[in-house]
Amino acid sequence: MRGNMLLEKMTLIDPAYVEAADAILKKNKSTRIKWAAAAACLALAAFAGSIIGQTPPSSRISIGGIIRKYKNVSVTENLLAIEWPWEYKTISEQYTTLILDGKEFLSGRSVDASRIADNLGRYDVTGFDTYTGQEHRMTAEVYRIAGISQDRLVAVKLDGEFYVFSRNEYVPPKNLGEMLDDYSLEQNLSLERFSECDGYKETGFYRLNDDAYIWQVLNTCRSAEFTGDDILGEDGRNLSFTATSDALGIYKRVFCVTEDGYIKTNLFDYAYIFHIGSTAAEQILSYAAENRIEAAPEPYMSSLAGILTEITDEYILVDDTVLCADEKDGMRFKIYLDDLRISRHIDFEGITVGDVVVVSFTGSIDVEAGNAVEGVYSLSRGFLSEDGISVPE
């Protein structure tokens, strides 16, 4: 038997189990929120999003700021279900769990040393090697992050770098004021980029020069109660602010203000909703409408795809000729291998010369450095089909 047949035979699973697995869960992390603006739904934005649906014979798209003229292709990219062996995990992937004062915290993004405050002491951090079944444990320095409650987030020093560890339990703030205080949100979060939405549909992308007024309004709503995490239905007119913060360890999440008077956010993994009232909401919406400056849509991340043509000790080269409307326009992009998140795809997964690959990145492309791609964080194998490239999940 091969895997495809076993996949087919999964229909033999007991109907009771199948039903049970389809039951609606409560307390999901942001599950039902369709974040209209900057959120993960744009995960493929710059590459796939730009190409899919374009009409033949070619499409002009921007890859990290470089305009490319591609054939009509489609790219779908999802996450690979790879559990990396211990030695191929980054340090924050290895040591994922901290117990501090009886509370469990889980590892996240790195945080700059300038954000670090008091030393809280040395604590054990643990990780699990699924290949050997072995638990790993080490002692690490734990720090408070400036202005942030140690009940919510802390920083752990691993291999000389600081990483945000966030509380794993579902403990929503009682009201908006508690969230503002616990995370020093006004200091740690900028509300200057937003999209205007009608329900789920984005109608424009804007920025503000100054978000002070918005914080002023939010501070008048400190008693706005937490109303739940169960968001269904469309929201009418709303503003979706892009929420990125080094101190909070978050990247392009959403802070949404709806015209019917709600703040809805997924800043801290779970969906939090506060009722600030329609008057306060209207103040924010009106201020944004009067002071907004048009801005380009901001993709969640960028991607490029092509054939892997060369692997050296330092970098790989990806050639996009196969996608080009005119083969003469093909370009080679350089992706450095000094990041384990990339090199492990070559060393362990076995991606090799001749493979179709998709590269995801958050930075730009340095043309003067031989089209070096900056901020690369993922490399995936793809498959060429007559319709273009697709990447398995």
Add this chain to the structure above:
Amino acid sequence: MDDSKIVELYLCRDETAVKITSEKYGSRLRSLAYGIINDRQTAEECENDTYMEAWRTIPPHEPKSYLYAFLARITRHISLNCCRNRSRLKRSAFIQELSAEMEQCIPAPDDVECRIDDMALSELINGFLSTLNEEKRNIFIRRYWYLNSIADIAKRFAMSESKVKTTLFRCRSRLREHLIKEGYTI
């Protein structure tokens, strides 16, 4: 209307059975199909084909106590076939990857026809699932029955994607061990 009454309508060849089924389970079935094929129009076709297949197969089947699971199994089968047969859906890579994950569970994968009958395999798989706790079992089923993405499962169960991947990896390893322990070569 409860499921046993709906099934009675099928058994009596009353065409309102399809309408009522569609009202009660249409959106779940469409959503299941959409999750597999990622194309709204085709998902609707799969949903309609499901009703036709249900009409054709009840009787002899009488899924009074498991109507949704019965219908969903049909939808899954039709949707998977669509993925394989319609290249425009561009889902072959997704199915290939899920198949590759499943293959990790098979002690000695080969191209020979399956040497184990469905009844024995059913006992084997359900026996394995009964050894998992509820959360792990649901994650396994969401991935390999409902064919959900890792990201969707992570959201559904309020956990990180890495935890989902770890859980699935362990489940696959345990299923493989279970097969070996039970002496099955499949």
